[in-house]
Amino acid sequence: WLYATVPPYVNQPLQKCHVSWRIAEYLNMAAAAAAERKHEALRDDQGMSVSEEDQEANEDMPDVHDAAVKIERAKGAYMAYSGLQEKPSKLEIWMWYLYEMCSHFIVTTVVPVVFPLIISEIVSKTDDHDDDQGWGQTPRGIACMLREIKLYDLLTHTSISKNNLNLSAMEWTSISWAIGLILASPLLGLISKQLDHGYNPQLIAGAATTIGSLFCLPVGFIKTPYIFPFYIAAIVASYIVASASHTRQLGLMVRGYTGPTLKLSQFPTRRGVSGWFSVYATAAGGLGSAIFSAFTYHMLRNKKDPYDSLWVVSIFSGLKWLVGMLHVVTQRPVAITNTTSSVPKSYFLSLFKYPYAIASLIVIFMSSFSSTCIFTGGLLFLLGQLCLKPIFFLYFWLIYFIFPSFSMPLLQPLQHVIKADAVRMQLLGFLLALLTSGMGFYYKEKNWQRHHVLLFAAIQSTSAGLLHAFGRVLLLDCTPHGKEGAFSVWHSWVKALGTCTGFAVASAIRGHVSTAFGVSFLAATIGILILIFGNISDVGGAMAAGHLYEDSEKGSPVPGLDTSIIIKEHVYEETA
Structure with missing residues (x-):
């Protein structure tokens, strides 16, 4: 709408440039106010005349009469x-x-998978084991090759x-992971300022991606497990920073389609756009993980030297991560209102002024905890107790x-039809997690059939996808623009x-799948209770963040901004 038709009373140069009459009006008002303030200040402090002031202004700003420059500045x-x-x-x-x-x-x-395998291979070189080509039994009495039993023992x-x-x-991987979280904590304040008020915030994502990918390359160079906290911590910290920039970009893209403020009746448009972007990004993330998993399995088929094969897998992960730098290159600069020097040091704590955002962070923690605990506990159970074949x-x-x-793209149109918000979609994700963990806990003494395992893998993956996609949507709904x-x-770190x-x-309670599923069930239940009884809603969060105003109000809280002409038509066709 910035390039809408200009009213006839706007001067000819502005019409030729197709500039919004609102920008022209803002330019005239800002220029008049600035000139008045400068005139009064100079006359009071230095005793300069109006003609002298105008002459000095012309010398300091030789392009002030250039319409194109004025338009761009405005x-x-x-x-x-x-x-x-x-x-x-x-x-x-x-x-x-x-x-x-x-x-x-x-x-x-x-x-969670490749690095523990590499560490276990390093440890196996120093341990004296008998020939692992024979057969043994799992604690459940299932026949299993000694190689699989040895792998489970080395991991757990x-x-x-x-x-x-x-x-x-x-x-050891868990401790290294925690070190990465601690390492990233001091960066939160600095990164938040640079992302919102820095001149080149895309450089942060580029630097973090580059550093993280480079640390994936030399992991097999030194064959000692004590170097891995250094590698894993750097990779985790880099991922947190890059993920924060990626999530921020989602908020900017949504704002580009809907504007900073909407009428209450127009909020479904924002809900649809943000859900659309996040769902398809989650689908892309799952596809990338599947490709990498297939490559990992292919490399592990080389049983003669699995250590070097895993090192190649780690190198491939770094190169693949580095390909994501293309996203950084395509980002466009964002207009900023303040410089980083004028932003208070407690800026990154501004989230705690918004109760809806705090509640959404708690839900995000519960969702990521339950999803990972189910996934890790289930994998260890399939490997150590059921001893399923590698191809499985x-x-x-x-x-x-x-x-x-x-499943995610198929659920997105359903969400639009039933008008489900991010809270309800997260509730659906938690309910699916309850189903998976509850069934796993109930049948903990049974030897699970393979088709049942694959069925619940599909169910739990949908649960994890819903919680991941709509968790960030809900938080961004509670985020003020800017x-x-x-x-x-905070979203990335939590x-x-x-x-x-x-x-x-899940790693600490190895061999007790019932405990892993029970803890996951409890976490999912807490998440549901917070969503239901915590009075959380995307509309309430958007209201508190200033994204919405009542339909009875005549205009936007932002002066000179009428959001009724910001909403782009055919949103779904353009974002497809």
Whole structure:
């Protein structure tokens, strides 16, 4: 709407440039006010005349009469003042999807699966084991090859000693993961300022992605488990920073389609746009994880030297993550109203002024915790208790990661038809998690059939996808415009905290799948109770954040902004 028809009373140069009459009006008002303030200040302080002042102004601003320069300055100032954001191009949207596909597998496959396998291979080189080509039995009496039994023992039993602590490969990974969270914590304040008020916030995502991908390359160079906290911590911290920038970009894209403020009756438009973007990004992330899982299985078929094969997998993960840099290149600069020096140090704590945002963060923690605990506990049970064949784990991974790529886009039109908001979609995700964890807990003494495992893998993957997609949608609904970076860093860090905690709990209670599923069931129940009894709603959060105003009001709280002409037509066709 910034390039709408100009009223006839606007001067000819502005008409030729097709500038909105609102920008022209803003330019005239701002110029008049600035001239008046400067005139009074100079006359009072220096005794300068009006003619002398005008002459000095012309010398300081030789291009002040250039219409194009005036238009560009007014456009930037007005967009920064009103919170307007240019509508993203299709290339920018597709590159945003690409980054999810090239990065989501870091926390679903690389850190929780590949790194524990590499650590276990390092430990196995120092342990004296008998020939592992024979057969043995699992604790349930199921015949199993000694190679699979040995792998489970190396992953879950104490094999690393450090400062009188005996840890397993998975527990060592959990500690390294936690170090990454601690390492990223001091960066939250600095990153939030730069994302919202820095001149080149896209450089943050680029630097974080580059650093994280580079640390994936040398993991097999030094064959000692004690170097892995350094690698994993750097990768986790880099992922948190890059993920925060990625989530912030979603908020900017949604604002580009809907504007900073809407009438209450227009809110379904924002709900549809944000849900559409987040759902398809989640589908892309699942597809990327499936591709990486298939590559990992292919490399592990080389049983002669699995360590080098896993090192190649880690190198591939870094290169794939680096491909996501294309998203950073396509980002466009955003108009800013303040510089980082004028932003208070407590800026990143501004989230705690919004109760809806705090509640949504708690729900995000519970969702990521339950999803990861179910996934990790289930994998350990299938490996150590049921001793399923390696090819079955490939089927399991493919269904778990690919199924949301189909189920999520199919659920999105249903959401639009039944007018379900982000809260209800998260409730659906938690209910599916309750179904999976409840059935796993109830049949903990049974030997699960393979088709049942694959069925619940599809159900749980849909649950994890819904919670991931609509968790960030709800938080962004509670985010005031201009503070997307400050809120996104908290979203990224809290989600990583929940994922790490779920992985650590499932790793610590190895051999007790009932406990893992029971804890996950409890976490999902808490999430449901918070959503229902915490009085959480996307409309309430958007109201508190200033995104909405009542239909009875005549205009936007932003002066000179009428959001009724901001809403773009055919939103779904353009974002498809």
